[in-house]
Amino acid sequence: MENRVYKITLIEGDGIGHEVIPAARTVLEATGLSFVFDEAEAGWETFERIGTSVPEETVEKIERSDATLFGAATSPTKKVEGFFGAIRYLRRRLDLFANVRPAKYHPVPGATPGTDLIVVRENTEGLYVEQERRYARGRVAIADRVITYDASYRIVEFALELAERRRGQLALVHKANVLPLSDGLFLEAAYDAAKRHPTVEIEEVIVDACAMRLVRDPSQFDVLVMENLFGDIISDLTAGLVGGLGIAPSGNIGERAAIFEPVHGSAPDIAGKGIANPTATILSAAMMLDHLGESRVARVIEEAVDRVLESGPRTPDLGGRATTQEFAEAVAAKVQELLSA
Known part of the structure; x- marks a missing residue:
């Protein structure tokens, strides 16, 4: 039987979203599942560039996808005329009525x-x-x-x-x-x-x-x-x-669409430095696979994350020196090892 091809929309968003989404994609590509990734934009940077935080094209891509993985979005603390929070808008527009936020022990300091x-x-x-x-x-x-x-x-x-x-x-x-x-x-x-x-x-x-x-x-x-x-x-x-927002995944689930995202924000203080912790985004990707019926692979990703968190490499927020991508590549390698065992 031929493997199913999953169509996934990727939205990096703002700040560290540009780093954690590519990291999660690295792990997804290591699973051996078949994906077609479609990139879209949303967030404050999009608003500054074109005057809306969620272009209609982005909504259409999400609706045509099996699921969407969203990075992070910035929202100003003061009212800005014409601006609306990207993820809040998408939740209401697509009727993503259930926000699901697991909190599960992982081997990190403070958990x-x-x-x-x-x-x-x-x-x-x-x-x-x-x-x-x-x-x-x-x-x-x-x-x-x-x-x-x-x-x-x-x-x-x-x-x-x-x-x-x-x-x-x-x-x-x-x-x-x-x-x-x-x-x-x-x-x-x-x-x-x-x-x-x-x-x-x-x-x-x-x-x-x-x-x-x-x-x-x-x-x-x-x-x-x-x-x-x-x-x-x-x-x-x-x-x-369980160790902070860098560990926390979530899903926004409705009857006709689903968007998975880390709970953390865009972290402008570290954006562009390549040191953001992608664990929450990788675990959100695992939630996405679970939602799509790939529960076994989702569990493998979770186990791979735990093994890397335990033995390293770790990102600086967890006391290590790894870059965002180095951590993702270590998890991807562990996923392949576990799947081939």
Whole structure:
């Protein structure tokens, strides 16, 4: 039987995205799978050049692909007329409703043994609808927080199905004690979805208590599901449990498209130096393969990453001297070795 050819869109984005995406491509090409890579652009640099952060051509390429691997994007801290955050725009435009962020122990400094959990974050609403305005001569700012039954049901259903494939535990993370209408609606939808998954053990956790419990003992959690802002913050906390953002992968998954990306940003302070840690991007590529049904190869990439992290070479952020590409080539070599064993 002839191997399937996967069409993958690569978007480097900004900053270190120009380094970590080629690194991940090196590892993908070592798997022996068949790929056709199609490069596209998005981000702040694109906006500065052509006046939009996501060209329509990029959206079309993503829609025609089996999956997309995205590097990193810069967003200014002040409002810039006509600019919209590239990845946030793509999440809403393509209805990539599920942001999946695993936190799993890897042999790096500061990682907490026993950590193996997944944060599932609703990706299309909450405060990230970016509906803000000012009143009282600019001295009062108001932002809308949008929570809907349908989006809440859909993301909890996704998390329940994921929990069924893992250890059968799901934490509903919320703040309904302070936000009874919006988070109350999230919980209402969640329990309606849970009726279809009676084997999954459900636990409610207030978001601030969740943060404390994660720091004390992350092994008590399996899958956690929450709205957009809570998921953004909690998943950065869980990244800290496994060694930092340089280790943390993620996927943005919808019914007709999927974009995988490292959780970290564009790191302008080290961009262009060739020292960025590509681990999160390589692990995001492994997530992408898992999504495409290539679970065995995805596991091989994860094992190869762990072996290289353990024995070296390592990038400077992990105490080593390897360049981004040298680390990627070491992982690629280990992937080939494991696949041929």
